[in-house]
Amino acid sequence: MSTATPADSACCLPTFQGPLTTEEAEPLAAVFKAVADPVRLRLLSLIEHTEDGEACVCDLTAPLGLSQPTVSHHLKILVEAGLLTRTQRGRWAYFAVQRPALDEFGSLLRRRRETAA
């Protein structure tokens, strides 16, 4: 890496640019809250690894072992958080990962994976 662009690397950079106000902390917490649930993390991982990169509700209830309204509820939260997109096609609603948003969690999740088991 000749052109060292520390855009992403965490080295020597403060995690926060300064003390957060409540107004600043609120939206950040909201995003984290969206992924602070095992079911929603599983949803994201399931959808990311589908054949076509998208899935409808009916594809997701079985793997999770949850009712359809519950799955719909979690999906809505993920869409509102900007982590999923929803496109209606015919009777079905297809959900796909919102790449840029999900990528923000990429390095974090991959690092966790290594230190996990």
Add this chain to the structure above:
Amino acid sequence: MSTATPADSACCLPTFQGPLTTEEAEPLAAVFKAVADPVRLRLLSLIEHTEDGEACVCDLTAPLGLSQPTVSHHLKILVEAGLLTRTQRGRWAYFAVQRPALDEFGSLLRRRRETAA
């Protein structure tokens, strides 16, 4: 900001290595839950930007406008999540950020900061 070229990054890599099981998702959700609260995010940002890189409870109640038990409670959650360390010195308990753990959130938080406004 136009020079945005992710270094460590996420390009072309899947965020999840595969569909998560409940057992895998659980600990991940736990970490996110720790930071899924405005008060706790403010605590982290406050402690990171103290003179000595550490703070006691009494330093933190005023900036947050919360009671001492409440602040203690949030600090405990952050310590248990591995995001803060606690060292008792005399009557005081000093809390400092756990660098490696907090750095995992670095790139994510900095990117959010830019797109916030």
Add this chain to the structure above:
DNA sequence: CTCACGTATTGACGAATTTCGATGAGTGGT
């Protein structure tokens, strides 16, 4: 139009979370 199907919403319930005041535990000075 009507019906079947996939999905969203509503209402309800128990569980978890956030917050506080009161109290308990540990430390250091007098």
Add this chain to the structure above:
DNA sequence: ACCACTCATCGAAATTCGTCAATACGTGAG
């Protein structure tokens, strides 16, 4: 030994969250 101080824990109130059954909505087929 006592007291003042810092912090943790307990108990409780208010709120939020996760879940489901029941129901409403919207779409395409017949």
